[in-house]
Amino acid sequence: MELFASQLLNGLALGSLCGLFGIGFGLVFATLGILNAAQGCYASWAAIIGLAAAEKMGAPFPLIMLAGMGGAAAVAVAVDQLGFQPLRTRGADMLGALITSIAFWMILDSLAGFATGQQSLSFPSTSYPGQMLLTEPVPLPAMQLITIAVLVAVAVGMHLLMTRSSVGSAIRAVGWNPVAAALGGVNSRSIILLTAALSGAISGLAGTLGGVLTSNVSFTLGQGLLLKGFAAVVVGGYSDVRGTAIAGVILGILEVFVGQYISTALRDAFTYSLLLVFLLVKPQGLFGKGSLVRA
Amino acid sequence: MTPILELDRATKAFGGVTAVDALSFVAPRGQVTGLMGPNGAGKTTVINLISGLLHVDSGRIALNGTDVSAQKPHHIGALGLARTYQNVRLISGLTALEQVVAGSFLKRDTSMLASFLHTPAARHRMRAIREKALHLLDRVGMAHSADVLAETLSYGEQRRVEIARALGADPVLLLLDEPTAGMNPAESAEIGRLTHKLRDEGLSILMVEHNMKLVVDFCDSVIVMNFGRLIARGAPTECIRDPHVQEAYFGKQRHDADGLRAVG
Amino acid sequence: MDYLSDLWATNRSTVAFAMVNSLFALSTYVVLAAGFLSFSTVVFAAVGGFVGAQLVVKGVGLPFVFGAAAGGGLLISLLVAAVFLRLNSHWMALASLALVLITRVVTLNAPALTGGVNGLGVPLALPMDWLTGVLVLTVLAFYALHHSWFGVASRVLREDPSVAACMGVDLRQIQLIAFGISGIVGGIGGAAYAMLLQFISPDTFFLGIAFTMIAATVLGGSYHWFGPVVGAVVYTALPIVMQAFLPHLLQEVANGVVLLLIMIFLPRGLIDPRAVRLRRAAPAAAGVMKIRA
Numbered sequence: 001m002e003l004f005a006s007q008l009l010n011g012l013a014l015g016s017l018c019g020l021f022g023i024g025f026g027l028v029f030a031t032l033g034i035l036n037a038a039q040g041c042y043a044s045w046a047a048i049i050g051l052a053a054a055e056k057m058g059a060p061f062p063l064i065m066l067a068g069m070g071g072a073a074a075v076a077v078a079v080d081q082l083g084f085q086p087l088r089t090r091g092a093d094m095l096g097a098l099i100t101s102i103a104f105w106m107i108l109d110s111l112a113g114f115a116t117g118q119q120s121l122s123f124p125s126t127s128y129p130g131q132m133l134l135t136e137p138v139p140l141p142a143m144q145l146i147t148i149a150v151l152v153a154v155a156v157g158m159h160l161l162m163t164r165s166s167v168g169s170a171i172r173a174v175g176w177n178p179v180a181a182a183l184g185g186v187n188s189r190s191i192i193l194l195t196a197a198l199s200g201a202i203s204g205l206a207g208t209l210g211g212v213l214t215s216n217v218s219f220t221l222g223q224g225l226l227l228k229g230f231a232a233v234v235v236g237g238y239s240d241v242r243g244t245a246i247a248g249v250i251l252g253i254l255e256v257f258v259g260q261y262i263s264t265a266l267r268d269a270f271t272y273s274l275l276l277v278f279l280l281v282k283p284q285g286l287f288g289k290g291s292l293v294r295a
Numbered sequence: 296m297t298p299i300l301e302l303d304r305a306t307k308a309f310g311g312v313t314a315v316d317a318l319s320f321v322a323p324r325g326q327v328t329g330l331m332g333p334n335g336a337g338k339t340t341v342i343n344l345i346s347g348l349l350h351v352d353s354g355r356i357a358l359n360g361t362d363v364s365a366q367k368p369h370h371i372g373a374l375g376l377a378r379t380y381q382n383v384r385l386i387s388g389l390t391a392l393e394q395v396v397a398g399s400f401l402k403r404d405t406s407m408l409a410s411f412l413h414t415p416a417a418r419h420r421m422r423a424i425r426e427k428a429l430h431l432l433d434r435v436g437m438a439h440s441a442d443v444l445a446e447t448l449s450y451g452e453q454r455r456v457e458i459a460r461a462l463g464a465d466p467v468l469l470l471l472d473e474p475t476a477g478m479n480p481a482e483s484a485e486i487g488r489l490t491h492k493l494r495d496e497g498l499s500i501l502m503v504e505h506n507m508k509l510v511v512d513f514c515d516s517v518i519v520m521n522f523g524r525l526i527a528r529g530a531p532t533e534c535i536r537d538p539h540v541q542e543a544y545f546g547k548q549r550h551d552a553d554g555l556r557a558v559g
Numbered sequence: 560m561d562y563l564s565d566l567w568a569t570n571r572s573t574v575a576f577a578m579v580n581s582l583f584a585l586s587t588y589v590v591l592a593a594g595f596l597s598f599s600t601v602v603f604a605a606v607g608g609f610v611g612a613q614l615v616v617k618g619v620g621l622p623f624v625f626g627a628a629a630g631g632g633l634l635i636s637l638l639v640a641a642v643f644l645r646l647n648s649h650w651m652a653l654a655s656l657a658l659v660l661i662t663r664v665v666t667l668n669a670p671a672l673t674g675g676v677n678g679l680g681v682p683l684a685l686p687m688d689w690l691t692g693v694l695v696l697t698v699l700a701f702y703a704l705h706h707s708w709f710g711v712a713s714r715v716l717r718e719d720p721s722v723a724a725c726m727g728v729d730l731r732q733i734q735l736i737a738f739g740i741s742g743i744v745g746g747i748g749g750a751a752y753a754m755l756l757q758f759i760s761p762d763t764f765f766l767g768i769a770f771t772m773i774a775a776t777v778l779g780g781s782y783h784w785f786g787p788v789v790g791a792v793v794y795t796a797l798p799i800v801m802q803a804f805l806p807h808l809l810q811e812v813a814n815g816v817v818l819l820l821i822m823i824f825l826p827r828g829l830i831d832p833r834a835v836r837l838r839r840a841a842p843a844a845a846g847v848m849k850i851r852a
Contacts, residue, residue: 035652037770086823094652095596099777100822102770106815114808227660234653269668272661279654280642346725372727386718388782388833397715401727403708407736410707411700444836464727 005138007260008253013144015252016151017210019245021225022232023158024203030239031175031195033094037101038079040226041108042200043207046072047217048115050208054127061128065208072204073197079104080196088192112219122215147209154202155245162241171195203229228252231271235278237285247286297360299324299468299499300345305354305364307340307523314340316523317354322468327490327500329514329531331507333543337523338503339381342472345501346378347371359467373401375467379457379474381503385445391456392441395428398463402427424463431459435489451478458489469493471502475509487513507535519543575687575755577795578694582748583768584775584787585701586741591781593737594717595648597655598769599639602662603632603745604752605764609672611750612679612759621689624754625747632746633739640738644731659769666761678760685754693751697744701784709736778821780828789830 025039049071053059059067083100134140162168174191206225211217231251236243251271259267278285300322307315314337322328332338343349345356347368356364363371377398385394402424403410409417432438435455440448445456454474461469471490475483487509490500494515504510510517511531519527519534521543527534534540586600607628614624643654666673673679704710712733716723724730753759771794779790797817801810827834 029653035656083819083822087826090826094648095591095773095777095781096822096826098596098652099774100819102774103815103818103822105770106818107812110808110811110815230653230656231660234657238653266668268660269664272657272664275657276661279657348721348725367729368721368724369727369729372725376725378725380722384719384722386715386722388718388836389714390836393711397711398726400708400712400715405708407707407709411703411709413703413706444833444840447837447840460726 007256009144011253011256013147015249016147017206018228018232019248020151021203021206021229022244022248024199025229026233026238026244027199031171034097038104040222042072042203043225044112044219044222045075046204046207047211051217068208069201069204073201076196076200109219116218121217123212128212158241231275243286301357303355305351314523320518322501324499326515327494329510329517330503332520336521377461377464377466378470381472383453383457390442391445394445395459395463398460399424401464431462435459451482469500473503577792578690579751580791580795581788583772584791586745587772587776588787589737590741593713593734596652598659599655600745601659601764601769603742604749605662606631606635607746607749608753608759612681612753615681615683628746628750629743632742636738636742640735663761663765681753681757780830783832786828786830
């Protein structure tokens with residue numbers, strides 16, 4: 001029972017990472033129409049920057065998180081302005097953006113390889129709250145609780161931002177039709193910058209937390225998050241933050257339990273089979289509103 | 296004889312807005328029928344419903360006696376409907392001739408396999424279609440630009456190529472969505488004359504048009520709608536004098552004289 | 560002398576890889592040209608690759624190997640199309656990417672057919688003349704397609720699906736044919752790849768190759784069948800050329816930068832028939848202006 005409970009927590013925490021990353025990934029996909037293969041690199045770089053802040057400056061934990069988020073946001077904005085903006089001014093389709101993001105993926109991943117010396121690094125144990133909050137009845141590491149809390153906070157915050165605030169409707173308007181949005185008085189350039197930064201920061205948060213939680217700071221961190229976050233986006237429905245968060249958590253729990261009780265080899269099989277089932281049965285995702293077809 | 300097109304209480308709503316509201320009208324065979332109405336009256340929605348890009352929520356649309364309310368666009372095309380678009384939609388990268396050849400897709404008379412294998416029959420048929428396409432370009436006065444990339448042509452020329460493309464399918468009903476938008480009066484009159492010639496050869500035409508002079512000069516009858524409803528129908532000159540139409544176009548305060556001056 | 564023969568050996572394999580990548584790029588292109596961004600060529604290639612490898616192991620002759628790989632690719636492509644054609648273009652991109660991930664898991668867990676984690680050795684090196692023959696035939700087929708009614712319909716469909724539908728083009732039919740062709744060519748490419756590497760495993764057909772296919776296609780240009788061929792050649796040769804100038808560590812970065820520059824400065828790819836026509840039109844138009852003036 002204790003094993004069950006602690007594995008549940010494990011799954012929740014890992015799933016929260018996927019969900020968190022997926023929210024960032026889904027945001028640019030749903031609003032800017034970019035299938036961003038470089039999104040995983042934002043997470044890797046956030047962890048690397050966070051690690052640098054911890055090691056070089058001895059920054060406290062909240063500052064490490066902020067450094068990771070800020071760094072990833074900066075990278076995301078740079079990628080957007082260098083790579084995607086020229087396409088946007090030309091009215092190119094999502095294909096061009098995908099190829100551009102693949103190019104950035106290659107560049108940022110190899111640079112991340114240099115930065116970590118082609119190794120997997122980990123955060124010094126003094127740089128984050130490594131203690132157990134509880135040992136009885138279940139061991140509860142503080143980091144797991146923090147990760148779960150962060151997902152809940154970000155998911156609720158983003159959902160409210162996207163559905164209730166004027167910023168959210170401006171983001172959706174720009175995503176739907178930038179010209180009409182501009183006519184409606186929305187400054188689409190700054191909204192795009194904001195969306196890119198927000199998406200980078202959220203994925204970066206997932207990366208920094210993931211770097212601490214899994215003791216893996218390297219480019220493989222981002223690649224793992226990209227695949228799992230992508231699954232969360234598909235299962236959850238890309239236009240809905242709640243769906244992504246819930247799907248991420250479910251996938252995380254499922255993975256941990258399949259690995260624990262069935263077989264490690266079948267772990268990925270379960271995740272992707274679920275993905276396939278959703279694609280076939282409910283392609284619009286948990287909270288999706290059907291596909292968008294225009295005349 | 297069944298009318299070429301019949302709408303029976305056709306209704307289409309988007310969200311809470313009813314763009315077409317129980318609209319009924321008949322377009323007689325072998326005539327140019329005008330579809331008029333101020334901006335936002337729902338004209339383009341009607342065109343999209345007829346061509347199958349949108350489907351009615353309720354009501355019925357019949358083309359040449361066949362119910363097409365739930366048909367897909369390519370089935371409706373095969374039944375003899377061809378159309379042009381409000382903002383010209385030619386295909387980027389193709390020459391004027393290639394646009395018209397593409398428009399003859401329904402008349403290809405060749406299986407996909409034969410076309411892939413380039414059988415003698417398929418090649419013969421393709422040559423015939425090219426010749427016909429060239430002839431159609433000639434009819435709209437664009438033969439000299441057959442091998443020119445269509446997107447480099449002027450707006451008015453592109454409109455004419457688009458009409459030739461629609462004619463490529465040998466339609467029984469041609470929908471023209473604002474065929475003279477962005478044209479000068481001389482070019483507009485030319486389009487009007489072309490519609491007359493086509494009509495005299497037996498083609499039925501439904502034309503969405505803003506230009507009242509053109510409607511008066513070239514339409515045999517006209518249907519006027521506002522807010523998705525029919526507000527007048529009949530002979531063009533009478534319809535334009537109709538107080539409801541005057542009100543829809545020029546507001547309540549204007550007198551008939553103002554309206555007529557606008558027509559002239 | 561050793562140096563020279565080494566050089567030939569390296570280049571020969573580069574040429575062979577360029578040719579196989581051309582097949583993959585053409586398979587990606589035909590679906591792209593019908594309006595869908597899809598990664599499913601990887602799946603077709605995996606099916607063709609494993610079917611081909613198994614048959615080679617059993618000692619079946621090359622014509623049957625390629626025939627079976629093409630058939631396997633076709634079958635799976637029609638299945639994928641039947642299920643995925645309901646989705647819109649954005650979803651298709653995501654769904655086909657998911658399918659690539661799933662394919663890897665499936666192949667990993669079917670060791671009887673695929674060798675599982677250990678992969679399969681393929682005891683036959685692909686003869687160069689066979690590869691050349693297959694590619695030439697494929698290119699001829701694409702040439703014929705380009706000038707067929709399928710080509711006409713797919714060009715219109717890609718630019719404006721609504722216009723195509725109103726012209727009488729059955730969108731589903733054209734897309735189904737596109738997927739079928741993609742499946743056949745992808746399956747053949749997969750078998751050729753397996754014999755070229757003389758080894759395949761579930762990791763052979765994964766994200767790396769998925770992105771390579773798309774990148775090569777877009778790099779070469781996805782508006783004419785010649786584009787994917789050129790793109791595949793350039794994309795295969797690029798790392799080899801880079802090797803000569805750059806330290807190993809910087810190569811990947813340089814590849815990314817080159818890809819990025821091409822996307823920014825040549826977004827429609829190296830081969831763009833529209834640009835050629837525009838260029839041809841420009842002097843003519845200038846001439847007309849002069850006469851009028």
